[in-house]
Amino acid sequence: MTVEKFDAIVVGAGMSGNAAAYTMASRGLKVLQLERGEYPGSKNVQGAILYANMLETIIPDFRDDAPLERHLVEQRFWVMDDTSHTGMHYRSDDFNEPAPNRYTIIRAQFDKWFSRKVRAAGAIVLCETTATELALDADGKVIGVHTDREGGIIHAEVVVLAEGVNGLLGTRAGFRKVPKPEAVALAVKEMHFLPEEVIAERFGLSGDQGCVIEAAGTISRGMAGLGFLYTNKESISLGIGCLVSDFAATMERPYALLEAFKGHPSIRPLLAGSEIKEYAAHLIPEGGFKAIPQLFGNGWVVVGDAAQLNNAVHREGSNLAMTSGRIAGEAIAMVKSRGRPMTSENLSLYKAMLDKSFVVKDLRKYKDMPALIHTNSRNFFMTYPQLLSQAAQNFVRVDGTPKIEKERATTAAFVKARSRWGLVSDAVRLALAWR
């Protein structure tokens, strides 16, 4: 191993690393992939919704053998206060298509499958190996990595940093900073097991149809955060995440938040009788476009969560990770096939290609959203959900109060809580950030 030199080393066997390693190996490059977990996926946590198109671009026939749980036919958005939820449900038979658009998955299983494809494409995958540092030459060009295994530097022409949100290598080398507490959310998650028929019945599903719920409101206790409930075949993934800066300011306990979410009268019946088999925690990059670091340099590129390529507004991450990994792999293969060295100048091709993809376009669209949510979390996650619930209850409850009085009461409640100016300015700022 020590004398061998690879075309590329990929650090990490998550979504982005697997996409990069697969892309390069299937183009004939000599690829070494390092993963610190016992097996790929053993360190990874996700909701998890898989977006089919982005995987299809890499592995067109993935549906034949990928471990998929359910394809999604229904999406619910809930705004919650302590005793109620106001919701929007979207369900369509159109999603029962031959090649469905979104699936739920279980990351530990999915990553193992993806890794098998990477090996079959010809890459060497080394698990239980933590890369500890990048190796640089006298000119500051990355020439390989140090690991916690015996032996010296493992050499490669280029290193793909696919190390996830918490990547140590890139930050230790000074290529990017550790994420700021206001640019990452901490999510805690549990796996609740229930018989398949019970899940089908509770959510009105048949076969491998699935349903997901995204929830916001007082469940995050005024912090910027989101709860989720995703149906798998025989389990439900349940979790909640809030910005780390908000956790530090409020000193809320993450698992107390999860317990309260589970106990909410709208959630509790959906989980009744379930057996919990795992409790997990992970960070999610939430800084958006403005938090994207330098993406390439002499002998290296960075992909996926390590590059903050995560769309918090749409809860998309794995597809951005896969796409950035694929694009990085394609760019490296092109540089290689032209017989060029892996310099910063040549690797800038990766950024040029990424800028043209949906990854950067989507993040640019929402570039002002993270700051808005961060500075207004109390209004968006506490005040409005409570007002919405009052308004809905006013509307629904029949108690002999004339309708006109009810309407006035609703309007007055909004104005009292936020002032007319506050409401207008929140609406305008939200619209601008969304635009």
Add this chain to the structure above:
Amino acid sequence: MTTSLVRIEDKLYQNRYLVDTGRPHIKVRQHQSPSSNLLALTLVCPANCYEVNEDGEVEITADGCMECGTCRVLCEESGDIDWSYPRGGFGVLFKFG
């Protein structure tokens, strides 16, 4: 307080870990009085790894750590803690993730 402590241990009990005995991957720097972020970790760490000891110092027992990085984001830059991943293969092993 005690009930939530009991509960977190029950939760972590369901997880699989391979503890690298004698080689903790996170260390807290010696301090007289903890910084506010360090103190926050005694509540915010999702695995409850941080505790205040009798001398008023914050201590870590990293055995139940889920390697989320929250403490790194809050306390690495200030030098309050040293943060690394466990050696390859050690630490938490998610079955589902």
